[in-house]
Amino acid sequence: xxxxxxxxxxxxxxxxxxxxxxxxxxxxxxxxxxxxxxxxxxxxxxxxxxxxxxxxxxxxxxxxxxxxxxxxxxxxxxxxxxxxxxxxxxxxxxxxxxxxxxxxxxxxxxxxxxxxxxxxxxxxxxxxxxxxxxxxxxxxxxxxxxxxxxxxxxxxxxxxxxxxxxxxxxxxxxxxxxxxxxxxxxxxxxxxxxxxxxxxxxxxxxxxxxxxxxxxxxxxxxxxxxxxxxxxxxxxxxxxxxxxxxxxxxxxxxxxxxxxxxxxxxxxxxxxxxxxxxxxxxxxxxxxxxxxxxxxxxxxxxxxxxxxxxxxxxxxxxxxxxxxxxxxxxxxxxxxxxxxxxxxxxxxxxxxxxxxxxxxxxxxxxxxxxxxxxxxxxxxxxxxxxxxxxxxxxxxxxxxxxxxxxxxxxxxxxxxxxxxxx
Numbered sequence: 001x002x003x004x005x006x007x008x009x010x011x012x013x014x015x016x017x018x019x020x021x022x023x024x025x026x027x028x029x030x031x032x033x034x035x036x037x038x039x040x041x042x043x044x045x046x047x048x049x050x051x052x053x054x055x056x057x058x059x060x061x062x063x064x065x066x067x068x069x070x071x072x073x074x075x076x077x078x079x080x081x082x083x084x085x086x087x088x089x090x091x092x093x094x095x096x097x098x099x100x101x102x103x104x105x106x107x108x109x110x111x112x113x114x115x116x117x118x119x120x121x122x123x124x125x126x127x128x129x130x131x132x133x134x135x136x137x138x139x140x141x142x143x144x145x146x147x148x149x150x151x152x153x154x155x156x157x158x159x160x161x162x163x164x165x166x167x168x169x170x171x172x173x174x175x176x177x178x179x180x181x182x183x184x185x186x187x188x189x190x191x192x193x194x195x196x197x198x199x200x201x202x203x204x205x206x207x208x209x210x211x212x213x214x215x216x217x218x219x220x221x222x223x224x225x226x227x228x229x230x231x232x233x234x235x236x237x238x239x240x241x242x243x244x245x246x247x248x249x250x251x252x253x254x255x256x257x258x259x260x261x262x263x264x265x266x267x268x269x270x271x272x273x274x275x276x277x278x279x280x281x282x283x284x285x286x287x288x289x290x291x292x293x294x295x296x297x298x299x300x301x302x303x304x305x306x307x308x309x310x311x312x313x314x315x316x317x318x319x320x321x322x323x324x325x326x327x328x329x330x331x332x333x334x335x336x337x338x339x340x341x342x343x344x345x346x347x348x349x350x351x352x353x354x355x356x357x358x359x360x361x362x363x364x365x366x367x368x369x370x371x372x373x374x375x376x377x378x379x380x381x382x383x384x385x386x387x388x389x390x391x392x393x394x395x396x397x398x399x400x401x402x403x404x405x406x407x408x409x410x411x412x413x414x415x416x417x418x419x420x421x422x
Contacts, residue, residue: 032058032111040066042111046169051109063111070112076101080124091135139185146185150194151266153180157201166209173202213221217264226265227271230256234278243286250279294340301339304347307332311354313370316361323388326358330395348396352359356393380417387413 013168014286038055054062080098083089102121105114137158155174163169171277180198233251241248260365262268307329314322339347364386387410394402 012368029060029063029168031070031113032063034062038062040111042066042114045115051111064085066109066111069108070114071108073101073105073108073112073117075112077120077124081120084124084127091128091132092200095132098124098128143185143187146183147190147194149183150180153192154197154201157198161201161204163205164208164209164212166212170209173205177202219261220264223261224267224271226260227257227263227268227275230260231271231275231278234275238278238281239285240282241289243289246282247286250282254279297338297340300336301343301347303336304333304339304351305335308347308350308354311351314354314358316358320362322358323362326355327388328391330355330413334395334398338391341355352392352396359389374420377417377420380420384410384417 030042032044032048032051034040038053039050039288040052040054042051051066056062073139080094080101083094098121102118102125105118105121108114157173157176159170160169176198180195185277186194199381230253237246237249253275311326311329314325316322331353387406391403391406391410394406
């Protein structure tokens with residue numbers, strides 16, 4: 001009997017359940033006989049042929065012995081047929097076993113229907129060949145799919161080569177390598193050629209990335225030098241008391257800092273902390289000085305408020321006396337000096353209104369005297385009034401040269417008026 005593949009325990013079959021009874025229990029004389037000389041013959045579609053000899057007992061016992069050998073052949077065929085039902089069974093291995101068993105039938109020392117066994121083995125061979133064809137087609141399909149998947153990765157790598165998304169693209173190239181190696185079923189030559197293309201794309205990307213970061217390092221080194229120079233200027237201004245010009249210079253330095261670009265990470269933060277510290281120190285000093293100055297300006301404002309109260313209390317009917325008092329108030333006003341910017345306009349308007357009230361009353365009084373006074377006296381009075389108004393305006397605007405000229409002319413006109421009225 002031709003050897004066959006080992007039979008797994010889970011595939012052991014009960015031949016009694018398949019055939020009901022074995023050939024040794026049936027009339028084996030249907031398929032063979034024992035000659036007078038003890039030679040055992042089997043009947044085949046090609047005719048009778050000897051399978052052995054039997055002299056140890058009766059002819060029936062001899063046929064039964066060779067029939068049991070036939071049963072062994074049947075069991076081998078049944079096991080092959082059952083292996084066909086297992087999806088994972090190798091069709092090439094099945095076909096090889098079937099061919100060996102089929103080839104052994106012509107010389108098998110067994111009595112039974114060897115023709116039907118040959119037919120069943122031919123069926124096993126046909127089924128195995130069909131499964132092999134299907135497997136080959138499936139293998140080709142999987143290979144084509146694997147090649148297509150790897151070609152897609154190759155194309156993606158070529159698209160990524162000119163990318164400037166350095167971090168994301170680097171991560172994707174690493175993932176592509178993992179995915180490429182995980183795809184199997186491609187012949188080595190094709191696989192190698194596609195891998196070379198991916199490697200070329202990755203190397204092109206890496207070359208561009210290296211050049212980019214080299215240029216970036218150079219740019220950051222230059223930015224560091226610029227920021228160190230800016231920082232030196234900022235730290236030199238920390239103790240300045242030129243509040244306005246230094247503040248403007250700090251604003252300029254900040255704009256230069258922003259346009260200088262980023263220095264290397266380890267230097268950028270340290271440089272910025274020093275720059276910010278210099279700014280904060282200067283502006284803290286400026287704010288303290290401004291606060292102190294504001295206290296002084298508010299005190300000046302309060303003093304001018306007091307003068308406004310005095311100006312408001314002047315009696316318009318006593319024009320000469322009130323005008324003299326108004327001039328004194330104006331002189332004290334000028335001596336007080338500056339007040340907060342937001343209060344300047346209001347204070348000046350109120351003082352001007354108080355002066356206008358007194359001067360208007362004086363004008364009315366002078367007009368009443370016009371009929372009793374000579375034209376010369378009237379002209380002098382008008383001239384004095386105009387010079388007084390001009391002097392007030394010059395003082396209000398802080399024009400020292402005009403104040404001096406107005407005071408000199410006013411002194412002359414008043415002296416002339418005094419002689420004319422006397």
